[in-house]
Amino acid sequence: MSIFTDMIPAELLINEYKKGQSGAKHDNYVSVGRIMVAIYKNNSFKNTGTVKYQDSTHSGITMSKVFIDGKEYRIDIDTQHYEVQDFDTSGRQTTLILKRIDLYG
Incomplete structure (x- = not known):
């Protein structure tokens, strides 16, 4: 199983208050x-041991490096929505700690 075959298109959103x-x-x-x-x-x-990981429901990997510290992000894939709780852009890929959210319920 390859990470590249598991990659799907998603919409990246940033929270601008x-x-x-x-x-x-x-x-x-x-x-x-x-x-x-x-x-x-x-x-x-x-x-x-981290609280962020215990609160998360999913983890993710992307090649995108557009993430900026201190900003809030959300990933939308059709009807599924994920809040980006933490990310690490130091490696070749960006690793994501995600929490699935329900916007309508």
Whole structure:
């Protein structure tokens, strides 16, 4: 099984906060572009010490290097939505820690 055969097209969104009429910040996700990403479900038997990994539901790999520290990202694949909780761009590929979210329920 190859990572490249598992890669599927996805929409990468960045959260650019928008002020409402009351002055409160609201989420405003803007498209960065399309990326190819491979997403895998986390193994529940793997014991890790980080809270981010324990809260995540999936992990992913992409060749895209557009991720910037301090920004919030979301990946949309058709009807599936993933919040990017952490990423590491230091290697050849960018590794992602993802949490699947339900936008309509």
